[in-house]
Amino acid sequence: MPTADTRFSVLSEDFAADPYRYFAGLRERAPVLHEPAIDSYFLSRHRDVRRVLTDHAAFSTAPLQVRAEPVMRGPVLAQMTGAEHTAKRKIVVRSFSGRALQDQVRAVRANAAELLAPFLPLGRVDLVNDLGRPLAVRVTLDVLGLDRRDRELVAGWHAGVAEFITSITLTPERRRHCLDSAEQLEAYLRPVIQERRRRPGDDLISQLCGAEYDGVALTDREVTALVLNVLVAATEPADKTLALLFKHLIDHPEQLAAVRREPALLAAAIAETLRYTPPVQLIPRRAEQDVAFAGTTVPAGATVFCLIGAANRDPEAFAAPDTFDLHRPDLGAARSFTAAAQHLAFGAGLHQCVGAAFAKAEIETVAAMLLPLLDQVRHSPGTRYRESGLYTRGPVALPLEFTPVPGGLPPS
Numbered sequence: 001m002p003t004a005d006t007r008f009s010v011l012s013e014d015f016a017a018d019p020y021r022y023f024a025g026l027r028e029r030a031p032v033l034h035e036p037a038i039d040s041y042f043l044s045r046h047r048d049v050r051r052v053l054t055d056h057a058a059f060s061t062a063p064l065q066v067r068a069e070p071v072m073r074g075p076v077l078a079q080m081t082g083a084e085h086t087a088k089r090k091i092v093v094r095s096f097s098g099r100a101l102q103d104q105v106r107a108v109r110a111n112a113a114e115l116l117a118p119f120l121p122l123g124r125v126d127l128v129n130d131l132g133r134p135l136a137v138r139v140t141l142d143v144l145g146l147d148r149r150d151r152e153l154v155a156g157w158h159a160g161v162a163e164f165i166t167s168i169t170l171t172p173e174r175r176r177h178c179l180d181s182a183e184q185l186e187a188y189l190r191p192v193i194q195e196r197r198r199r200p201g202d203d204l205i206s207q208l209c210g211a212e213y214d215g216v217a218l219t220d221r222e223v224t225a226l227v228l229n230v231l232v233a234a235t236e237p238a239d240k241t242l243a244l245l246f247k248h249l250i251d252h253p254e255q256l257a258a259v260r261r262e263p264a265l266l267a268a269a270i271a272e273t274l275r276y277t278p279p280v281q282l283i284p285r286r287a288e289q290d291v292a293f294a295g296t297t298v299p300a301g302a303t304v305f306c307l308i309g310a311a312n313r314d315p316e317a318f319a320a321p322d323t324f325d326l327h328r329p330d331l332g333a334a335r336s337f338t339a340a341a342q343h344l345a346f347g348a349g350l351h352q353c354v355g356a357a358f359a360k361a362e363i364e365t366v367a368a369m370l371l372p373l374l375d376q377v378r379h380s381p382g383t384r385y386r387e388s389g390l391y392t393r394g395p396v397a398l399p400l401e402f403t404p405v406p407g408g409l410p411p412s
């Protein structure tokens with residue numbers, strides 16, 4: 001009973017090991033939990049979380065500024081407001097829609113095929129470490145138009161930047177490491193940005209270089225910050241969603257069979273995965289005025305963390321919320337990747353994810369490719385399933401076995 005126990009903390013190891021065990025108790029008995037160690041409030045009810053994310057006068061993204069600025073090297077979308085936010089969001093969205101999206105889907109397929117090829121004849125693959133994680137980095141590098149040969153370097157620096165943003169506490173050594181990663185990534189991007197200004201291509205960096213806000217081109221610093229913004233935002237949650245999708249389908253064989261029979265159900269399976277186990281678990285905001293929730297007042301200036309996993313399993317928002325069911329009538333698969341989504345995995349309001357449609361296309365493409373290849377897919381025997389992460393959360397590994405494919409991938 002987490003909230004009856006005065007020692008209960010969302011920063012505890014027990015909570016980190018399995019937060020889902022505590023969400024019902026939090027929603028029912030401590031929907032506005034104060035965490036003294038970091039003087040912050042944790043909100044778990046769907047309606048309260050939606051209110052925080054959509055009431056832009058009462059709640060600002062200021063905590064993201066504190067988290068992001070030291071490693072993003074400049075202003076990111078999350079901390080912008082008003083006309084500047086709308087204009088710069090549009091520039092990023094353009095790179096992830098229409099023809100650009102179709103090109104990216106082709107690149108996703110080619111990258112996934114290359115990564116998967118060595119594992120098909122073996123009949124085993126770790127969906128996180130062999131496929132999902134390297135794929136998410138490759139896909140983002142392609143979108144940005146960065147040299148694929150640099151992917152190990154970029155992936156290492158990216159990990160440092162992501163660690164800074166997604167850690168609740170950091171030792172001085174880790175903090176130094178994260179800041180070093182950001183500096184090196186910025187130094188790597190500087191000549192790339194200059195080159196794209198001279199010779200633009202079809203990639204997002206070129207589009208950012210060519211874009212204007214208020215009649216003025218974006219500075220190198222602004223372009224760098226937006227590139228890092230997309231690099232971190234696009235890479236972290238995508239690989240986790242792919243692995244979680246397969247875990248849930250394997251654990252629910254009748255739903256796996258349904259998706260195999262009717263691949264059009266994949267969108268619903270992805271949406272339900274995002275509802276049931278959202279990879280972004282925490283969204284921070286700052287209260288700009290005193291706000292009352294369920295009888296507790298959050299004082300102006302306080303940091304508020306939205307517990308997305310808890311909100312997505314609120315019985316007031318979804319029937320039988322602890323059941324994975326891609327057929328659930330209250331999901332609304334089609335609107336799950338839009339501003340009208342009932343689940344909160346992409347956030348809500350002005351700062352809702354710009355990459356939702358791209359994430360859907362990316363995961364759907366890879367999953368549609370994997371399903372016919374991974375015949376008789378099952379968890380590798382003797383492995384213990386484990387998740388990690390408080391801020392973003394996903395499986396540490398997902399070792400799978402399947403019927404070996406001796407000839408590898410058939411030509412597409």
Ligand code: HEM
Pocket residue numbers: 061064077078079089092096229230233234235237238241274279280283284344345346347348350351352353354355356358359
């Ligand atoms: C399943 C995959 C993804 C999930 C679950 C996810 C989740 C989120 C969430 C929860 C937010 C809102 C943060 C807030 O309100 O403070 C967000 C924002 C954002 N996401 Fe995603 N995301 C995903 C994929 C992507 C991809 C592929 C991209 C790249 C195009 C992307 C780019 C962004 C950006 C740039 C923002 C900031 C938007 C703003 O502040 O206006 N995301 N994402």
